[in-house]
Structures are given as structure tokens and as C-alpha cells.
Amino acid sequence: MKVLITGFEPFGGEKINPSWEAVRRLPDEIAGAELIKRQLPVTFRGVRELLPRLIVETKPDLVILTGQAGGRPNITVERVAINVMDSTMPDNEGFVPEDEPIFERAPDAYFATLPVKSIVKALREAKIPAAVSNTAGTYVCNTAMYTALHTIAVAGMETKAGFIHVPFVYEQALDKPGPSMALETIVRAYEVAIRTSLKD
Amino acid sequence: MKVLITGFEPFGGEKINPSWEAVRRLPDEIAGAELIKRQLPVTFRGVRELLPRLIVETKPDLVILTGQAGGRPNITVERVAINVMDSTMPDNEGFVPEDEPIFERAPDAYFATLPVKSIVKALREAKIPAAVSNTAGTYVCNTAMYTALHTIAVAGMETKAGFIHVPFVYEQALDKPGPSMALETIVRAYEVAIRTSLKD
Amino acid sequence: MKVLITGFEPFGGEKINPSWEAVRRLPDEIAGAELIKRQLPVTFRGVRELLPRLIVETKPDLVILTGQAGGRPNITVERVAINVMDSTMPDNEGFVPEDEPIFERAPDAYFATLPVKSIVKALREAKIPAAVSNTAGTYVCNTAMYTALHTIAVAGMETKAGFIHVPFVYEQALDKPGPSMALETIVRAYEVAIRTSLKD
Amino acid sequence: MKVLITGFEPFGGEKINPSWEAVRRLPDEIAGAELIKRQLPVTFRGVRELLPRLIVETKPDLVILTGQAGGRPNITVERVAINVMDSTMPDNEGFVPEDEPIFERAPDAYFATLPVKSIVKALREAKIPAAVSNTAGTYVCNTAMYTALHTIAVAGMETKAGFIHVPFVYEQALDKPGPSMALETIVRAYEVAIRTSLKD
Numbered sequence: 001m002k003v004l005i006t007g008f009e010p011f012g013g014e015k016i017n018p019s020w021e022a023v024r025r026l027p028d029e030i031a032g033a034e035l036i037k038r039q040l041p042v043t044f045r046g047v048r049e050l051l052p053r054l055i056v057e058t059k060p061d062l063v064i065l066t067g068q069a070g071g072r073p074n075i076t077v078e079r080v081a082i083n084v085m086d087s088t089m090p091d092n093e094g095f096v097p098e099d100e101p102i103f104e105r106a107p108d109a110y111f112a113t114l115p116v117k118s119i120v121k122a123l124r125e126a127k128i129p130a131a132v133s134n135t136a137g138t139y140v141c142n143t144a145m146y147t148a149l150h151t152i153a154v155a156g157m158e159t160k161a162g163f164i165h166v167p168f169v170y171e172q173a174l175d176k177p178g179p180s181m182a183l184e185t186i187v188r189a190y191e192v193a194i195r196t197s198l199k200d
Numbered sequence: 201m202k203v204l205i206t207g208f209e210p211f212g213g214e215k216i217n218p219s220w221e222a223v224r225r226l227p228d229e230i231a232g233a234e235l236i237k238r239q240l241p242v243t244f245r246g247v248r249e250l251l252p253r254l255i256v257e258t259k260p261d262l263v264i265l266t267g268q269a270g271g272r273p274n275i276t277v278e279r280v281a282i283n284v285m286d287s288t289m290p291d292n293e294g295f296v297p298e299d300e301p302i303f304e305r306a307p308d309a310y311f312a313t314l315p316v317k318s319i320v321k322a323l324r325e326a327k328i329p330a331a332v333s334n335t336a337g338t339y340v341c342n343t344a345m346y347t348a349l350h351t352i353a354v355a356g357m358e359t360k361a362g363f364i365h366v367p368f369v370y371e372q373a374l375d376k377p378g379p380s381m382a383l384e385t386i387v388r389a390y391e392v393a394i395r396t397s398l399k400d
Numbered sequence: 401m402k403v404l405i406t407g408f409e410p411f412g413g414e415k416i417n418p419s420w421e422a423v424r425r426l427p428d429e430i431a432g433a434e435l436i437k438r439q440l441p442v443t444f445r446g447v448r449e450l451l452p453r454l455i456v457e458t459k460p461d462l463v464i465l466t467g468q469a470g471g472r473p474n475i476t477v478e479r480v481a482i483n484v485m486d487s488t489m490p491d492n493e494g495f496v497p498e499d500e501p502i503f504e505r506a507p508d509a510y511f512a513t514l515p516v517k518s519i520v521k522a523l524r525e526a527k528i529p530a531a532v533s534n535t536a537g538t539y540v541c542n543t544a545m546y547t548a549l550h551t552i553a554v555a556g557m558e559t560k561a562g563f564i565h566v567p568f569v570y571e572q573a574l575d576k577p578g579p580s581m582a583l584e585t586i587v588r589a590y591e592v593a594i595r596t597s598l599k600d
Numbered sequence: 601m602k603v604l605i606t607g608f609e610p611f612g613g614e615k616i617n618p619s620w621e622a623v624r625r626l627p628d629e630i631a632g633a634e635l636i637k638r639q640l641p642v643t644f645r646g647v648r649e650l651l652p653r654l655i656v657e658t659k660p661d662l663v664i665l666t667g668q669a670g671g672r673p674n675i676t677v678e679r680v681a682i683n684v685m686d687s688t689m690p691d692n693e694g695f696v697p698e699d700e701p702i703f704e705r706a707p708d709a710y711f712a713t714l715p716v717k718s719i720v721k722a723l724r725e726a727k728i729p730a731a732v733s734n735t736a737g738t739y740v741c742n743t744a745m746y747t748a749l750h751t752i753a754v755a756g757m758e759t760k761a762g763f764i765h766v767p768f769v770y771e772q773a774l775d776k777p778g779p780s781m782a783l784e785t786i787v788r789a790y791e792v793a794i795r796t797s798l799k800d
Contacts, residue, residue, distance in 0.1 A: 073273070073373070073377070073378055073379040073380065074373070074377075074380075079482075079484070079538075080482050080508065080509065082479075082480050082509060082511075082534070084479070084511070086532075098517075099517065107507060107508060107509075108480065108507060108508065108509040108510055108511050109480065109482060109507075109508040109509030110508055111482075111484070111508050117499065124374045124375070127370050127371045127374065128370060129370055129373045129374055129376075129380055130374075131377070132486075134482070134535040134537060134538060135534040135535035137534060138479075138534060170327050170328060170329055170385070171327045173273070173274070173329045174324045174327065174329055174330075175324070176329075177273070177274075177331070178273055178379070179273040179378070179379030179380075180273065180274075180329055180379075180381075181380075181381075181382075182381075182382040182384075182385060184382075185370070185382060279682075279684070279738075280682050280708065280709065282679075282680050282709060282711075282734070284679070284711070286732075299717065307707060307708060307709075308680065308707060308708065308709040308710055308711050309680065309682060309707075309708040309709030310708055311682075311684070311708050317699065332686075334682070334735040334737060334738060335734040335735035337734060338679075338734060473673070473773070473777065473778055473779040473780065474773070474777075474780075524774045524775070527770050527771045527774065528770060529770055529773045529774055529776075529780055530774075531777070570727050570728060570729055570785070571727045573673070573674070573729040574724045574727065574729055574730075575724070576729075577673070577674075577731070578673055578779070579673040579778070579779030579780075580673065580674075580729055580779075580781075581780075581781075581782075582781075582782040582784075582785060584782075585770070585782060
């Protein structure tokens, strides 16, 4: 079994991105499955180019994309990705799309094929605050999730895929009023999510 | 040097109180100072009876009272305690005071004598999200803080005293939408607060 | 031109539903278009039965569904409806669906065909706080929006349709800590949304 | 009977200050009492110079100071003012005090002498969301409240005084994610507060 797990590079003025910091701290193997860890660029173009190639080449059984959702207080497992790129904040290449489709002539949305509810349940049993999220936004995270699910659908692969959003970690929240989480907890959450998805 | 540090028993339907869970995990000595750890009842009557006796008998150099502030995302060091008990939520004895003074013929407020700003600065340097708070509320936490500062003032003692509020810990936030923090981080925060106060 | 505009009955322990209170205060005609005002039940079954019939029978040029989103601070125009019913809160018939599709063999999602961004822009120009929302949730509101868009798509109609969520009104927020809005402002927002959609 | 009611000039990059916009829309007389309306500068120096003079010269029966609390969702009646000026945001003269007393050798705090709870009750009866607040912060609003109460105490006057914080109005919240309120509602809230205080 092979698991492709990705995190993003920093964006929005942050010095780190907790999604990648947690991915790179994961072991190389979990429950007998090999982990392929990749950092993705925070660019609409980049994820649409890299992810399809990565998925087709590595043929993973499981794709777990992860990203930072600053302001959310808990681990959120995304339910759905929608076919739109829309942002007022430029991506890391300076691109600012307004209501553009990610792929032309493609469905409006794809539901995650990860066991979303089982992951949330397992996280809570591991005493990690977690919830289902019904929107991955319309920025690069949603584009990555949509791209992965669209690639898998078009290629007719069996791969399960989905997206997990994580809060700021403590060091990012020192001078912000909002919520944050220990990095170790996010690493642990990823392990729980992988184990749960492999069992599914 | 002697440090009296207290946490509260659970209240408001919670099974644990993170303030006490963190206090009881502290070592018995920090930076050469002896720690006296006590759990306080969540009753207006209880803290007004117990705290003065405890302070006068143990004659600590430092009093750090701690309590749970569910909903706050970070460690907050309280600036001021005010002479009022006012609540719609009953305390653990069922008492529901409305706008009653804690002590008659006593000042409207006392400022904390802990080095509030230095503690917040030290916490942030230790990568623990923290802030000054300008209100400890009007429930039992504020009553405890006021009682300690009033006792010390009336007795003419040199003891520094103050109050630290802590967020829910993860296990309390599993089915709540708000922020939470790792218990280990709260324990670490108390150590930083004690070391900083002793140096002051 | 005919505009079908709906609000919901109260739910979740509330005595009123601001979405319907605002709908019923609208004039019978706006910018030369006739308004057909209907109250919808807060039941998954009800909206799936009533809405298709209502749309097919009245053949409106425009369908604006509206509902209460307690806790949101502003008027939100929904971007997308997804093919899922999922709730822990029972609907007004006691039904508690878990991850069920609204319609079998139907698309995962439909984007609103209202001019979402133009409505938000027009609302702000009218000094009414407004934003695009990327999720209508997975309760009855989303089911209504999905049902309307699916009905129109399947019937091959030209009708534009979408959903507007509104905050609590003042009287609902008297003993809640969150945001609220004047009912008159919501009525005004509906007028702006209708005018903007008719011009589109 | 004479009522001194004040609002502030804009600060923090805002173009208007809803506290003053509401004050200047009040009638000149309420329940037989004459209203003296003044705009205060958002400067620590200014309010400490102007307010004592204003109170001593006009000898009002009632002083209601009002200010903007952006981010709060409802009308809040302040319970207490504390003897400290502490800010990281400069006032409108560029002054950035850190932990300085407003007046030397003065009490740590003063409780409002307005009927705080009765005002909140009357506001709710008028269907205006309202709450008691236990902190007026440590910026110019708190300084104004402290200065008024200290002036009245030192002069041995009978004047009742206090502070009301108001949310952003709609036009300030158009491109902010937080709560706001109709300006007319704030005007109405001031009338309710004045009537209730005069009856007290």
C-alpha cells in the first residue's frame, strides 16, 4: 500500500506552514503502508500541473492532501471540492483568479472519497478536536483537492482521496488573537487519519 | 522561597478542570522555590474562607491562582480583580450572587502584583500563545483573585499575587466548536510564569 | 417577469424565522416583476416535494430562496449547493439524515445561477454588510437550494436560482452573545438582490 | 435635569465613529431633561483635560459617555473603569502609553454609578441586543470613564456616570467579517439608556 501525503509551502506572510511541518515529521511507514511525502506550492498553476503527474506516476492507494486553515480551532476533514478558483489574496506567483473554473467541462464538485466521518470519529477518540468541514474555500487548497479527485475520476483509478485542514500552530498565533494547536497534535492527527483510511 | 499555586475543581458540567490538572502535574520545586499546590472549590464562600487562611498560614512569597476560561484561545494573565460577585450560573454550592461585594468596605479593585507583562512576554518567547486580560469576570475566579490581593494588602504582606486563566484542553473541546490547548502546554506555561515571577 | 421568493418557518427552538419575516414584508411587485412569496417547511421531505411542484407550476424567471443562518454577522449569498443531507439536529418532522443524497444519480453539486458577486456588490453599495458564502451547510437550506437548481436543470428551464442566508434579527439575539441585524435591513437586502438579479 | 452625553471622533483608520454619529442624532431634550452633546477627542491627554472641566462647568445630573467597540456584537454597558492607560495602538496624537496610571494616587478602579443592569434590561425589553461588560479596555474609552467618575468623586458631586460601548455600524463593516448594527438602533439605545437612568 502506498500513501501520498502532501503539505503546502508557507503563504500569506507566514514563515512556516503547519501542514508541511507536520507531514515532514511523519514516519516513512504507517501500518505497513509506505508514505510518499511531498510539499506543494501555493499556486493555482503549480498544483494543477504537479498533482496529476504525481498521482499518475506514484499510483497511491490513498491521497491525503493537507493545508493550513488559520482561524479554525480544530482539525477539519473536508467533505467536498468545488470547480472554482476565486480569491482576493494573490497566490505565491501573484495570480488572483476571479470565479474561474479549475478545469473546463468538469463537474461542479467532487465529494471526498476518504472516510470523512470515520476519520473525525477516530480523531475525537484520540482526544484531538476535529470536525467535518463543508467548504475547503476557493483558494489553492480547494484547487488541490478538486484536482486530485478529478484526476483520479478521469483516470478511473481506485485511489481514495481527500483533504485535511489544520489550525495555526502555537508559534504562528503568538501575536494573533485566534486559536492554535500544538504541532505534535497535528502530526498525531495525520497518523490517525492515515490508519483510519487504510482500514476503511 | 515558597510559591502557592492553586487550580479549581471542575464546574459548569465539565468532568475536569484544566487549571488543576496542570497544577498537579507541576514538580514540587521550581528554580529553588518550594511549590504548595492546592485545589480550590468553585464556590464563592469557599474561596473567601480558604484563601485568606491558606495565605496567612503558608506565608508564600508568590501566589499564582489559576482557573479555566473556556472559549479563550490562549493563556491570559489577569490585570485586575474587582469587588463584585455577579453570576447567572450557580457556583458548585448553588449560590447565584447578583452584584454583591466580595468584601464590604473594601476597594473597588486591586491590580495584580505579579509581573503581568513580563509573564506574557516570557510565555510568547517560549512559543506559548498568551495575552494580558483586563477582566477576570465576576464569577469565582475573580473572587479568588480579589480575595488573595485583599488578604495580602490588609495583612501588609510583601507577597506578589495574581491570576492566570487557561483555555479548555483538547478533551474538553471534542464536541465544542471553540479553541483548546494541549494540557502539557498549560503545565509548561505555569512553569514559565513561576520562573518569571521569581526573577522579578 | 415572475420572482418566486421563499423563507422558512421557525426551527431550532426559535419563535420566528427572519427569512420568512422579511419575505412577507416585501411589496407584491419590484421593478415591474410580480413577487410570489411562499413559506417553506423546515423538513427535508417537505422542500423536496413542494419546491419542484412550485417551480414547475409557477414558472418563475427568478427563484430566490432565503433562510436563517444564526451566528453569521452579515447577508451571505450562497455559491453552491451539494447533494447531501447530513444533520445531528432533527428537522421539524424529527428526521435526522446522515450522509444521504438529496436525489439519487444526481450531480454532486450545482452552482447558483444568480449573479452572486453582483448581488454582494450591490448590497455593499447599499451599505448592507454582505459576503459570498461557499457553503449552505447540509441541513434543509442546502436541500432546498439543491432541489431548486436540480429541478430547473432537469426541466431544462432558463430560470435563475440561488439562496440567501440571513443573520438572526435583534429580537432573537437578546440573550445570545452573537451578531444580529435589523429586520428592515434584511427586507432591504432582498429588494436589492431581486433588482440586481432582474437586471442581470 | 441636565444630561451630558458624549461620543468620540473617529480613530483607528475609521471614517466615522458611530458613538458620535448616534449622539448628534439625539433630540435636545429627553423626558424633560436637557441634553448637552459633546464630541471628545481620541487622545489620552484630551479627555483628561476636557472632561473634568466639562463636568464641573455644566454640572450635569447624568453623564453618559459612549464609544465604539468594534467587534462587539451588541450594546455593552460598562461596569468598571480602571486606573491604567495601556495601548499598542497610538491615540490620535500619536501617544502610546504603557501601563501608566491615569491619575497618580487615585483608586485602582471606580464602578459605574449608572444603573447598569436596569439599562441592559430596558434595552432588551426594547428589543436591542445588550449586555453588561466587565472591561472598558485600557485605551481612551476607559480613560474617559475613569476620568469622569474620578472627577465626580473628588468634587463630591451627586452626578451619576458611566460608559456605553457600541458596535460598528453597517457602513463600517462592509468589508470586515465581523458584527455590526444599524445606526438608528444605537440612537434608540441611547434614548432608552437616558430614560432609564433618569428614572433611577
